[in-house]
Amino acid sequence: MIEGTLVDLVPFEDDFALYLETWMNEEAWFRAHLWERREPHTEHDVKKYIERMEKDERGALIGFQAKNGDPIGAVIFDHEWPRVRKAEARFFAGDSRYEGSDEVLDALLMLVRYCFETRNLHRLDAVALPFDEVRLEHLRRAGFVHEGTLRQHIRWDGDYVDMEMFGLLDSEWPGYAAKVAGLDLQPSGLEPKPRPEKKDEKKDGAG
Amino acid sequence: MKIEGLLVDLVPLGERFNALEHRWENGEAAFWGDVGDRQFVSLAVVKRRQEERAARKDQELHSGFGIQAKDGTPIGLFVVGDIKPHLRLGILGVQIGEPQYWGGGYGTDALLLIVDYAFDWLDLRRLWLVTMSLNARVTRQMEKVGFALEARQRRATLADGAWHDLLFYGVQREEWPGREAMIERLGLRAQG
Numbered sequence A: 001m002i003e004g005t006l007v008d009l010v011p012f013e014d015d016f017a018l019y020l021e022t023w024m025n026e027e028a029w030f031r032a033h034l035w036e037r038r039e040p041h042t043e044h045d046v047k048k049y050i051e052r053m054e055k056d057e058r059g060a061l062i063g064f065q066a067k068n069g070d071p072i073g074a075v076i077f078d079h080e081w082p083r084v085r086k087a088e089a090r091f092f093a094g095d096s097r098y099e100g101s102d103e104v105l106d107a108l109l110m111l112v113r114y115c116f117e118t119r120n121l122h123r124l125d126a127v128a129l130p131f132d133e134v135r136l137e138h139l140r141r142a143g144f145v146h147e148g149t150l151r152q153h154i155r156w157d158g159d160y161v162d163m164e165m166f167g168l169l170d171s172e173w174p175g176y177a178a179k180v181a182g183l184d185l186q187p188s189g190l191e192p193k194p195r196p197e198k199k200d201e202k203k204d205g206a207g
Numbered sequence B: 001m002k003i004e005g006l007l008v009d010l011v012p013l014g015e016r017f018n019a020l021e022h023r024w025e026n027g028e029a030a031f032w033g034d035v036g037d038r039q040f041v042s043l044a045v046v047k048r049r050q051e052e053r054a055a056r057k058d059q060e061l062h063s064g065f066g067i068q069a070k071d072g073t074p075i076g077l078f079v080v081g082d083i084k085p086h087l088r089l090g091i092l093g094v095q096i097g098e099p100q101y102w103g104g105g106y107g108t109d110a111l112l113l114i115v116d117y118a119f120d121w122l123d124l125r126r127l128w129l130v131t132m133s134l135n136a137r138v139t140r141q142m143e144k145v146g147f148a149l150e151a152r153q154r155r156a157t158l159a160d161g162a163w164h165d166l167l168f169y170g171v172q173r174e175e176w177p178g179r180e181a182m183i184e185r186l187g188l189r190a191q192g
Helices: A015-023 A027-032 A043-055 A102-118 A133-142 A176-181 A199-206 B015-025 B028-033 B043-058 B106-120 B136-145 B179-186
Strands: A007-011 A060-066 A071-081 A086-093 A123-128 A145-156 A159-169 B008-011 B063-069 B074-084 B089-096 B126-132 B148-159 B162-172
Touching (some): A007 A102, A015 A043, A086 A102, A133 A159, A145 B126, A159 B148, B015 B043, B063 B089, B106 B179, B126 B148
Antiparallel strands (some): A123 A159, B126 B162
């Protein structure tokens, strides 16, 4: 676990895997991944997604949870390019109650901290849909710089839409502590949600 | 089958090109094409990449041609890669492996052929490509042929010890005037 201000980063296991079946069918997941093929994700898809990320040597799927232990969502670094020391940064609130919250912003800051201060990366890339104002605001507050727009690069809900590109350099990052000191992060104060039932628990109970 | 240009023709990629690719991949062209990387590439790696390329072609997610000069000399290759059918877009990748054919319009002639091919035959809607800010030949070429500079990833690659930006260029089908008009605009002429 790496402790942040409002959230902690934790390995993406156990409870997170249980929640992901719901989370991967939430709007935030599709927007975070620019996943224009809006097919419903089955249990099998979710398992495959987790397996792919577990095997990924150029990235990782990392859970983030509130200070009370309630799983909120995930941050991801992917396509790490060792020669250039850069990677893509992604984040999403699986629990839609936290959409746009400072918990999600803190998770993004913790991802940046991990990438720059632990993995020694030099640069992070990020992308967003032009109408995803919540994501754009998180990126702006985290310090990402808008670097351009790939025109009509994505298919979304019947139209071709632009893809906004962002970048953050290690030289622009003041360090996690200094960054947080300038942001006045506020907790949402939400109650933990009920834990979903494990599939094998159900089976054990029935047997 | 070949697609005939003024200075070059696009021809099937085959053994003739495969045999040269190992040298090209270890030469200067790869440095420019791979945005600053200089790899020591073994024959086995080249072969594996060729097989992967063929597999993507089988899935119709990739289309590639050899580029040859009018005297039949193989000089490089051109691909439309990462084709996404539901987005109708693809990324262009080119390698003129023989440095004596840099400048002189060979790459541009091949580019005009492949853009027409991608729009008129593959029915793509958008093409894009990535180069590094150090690559003045390509950035000049992009300006000449009307690709728009859409994004600049700052300090996103390292080339010969210095940071350079990655430049993302794109062209939409409705912006493309067609090969004939572009030949006229550029004053491209056949040799001899």
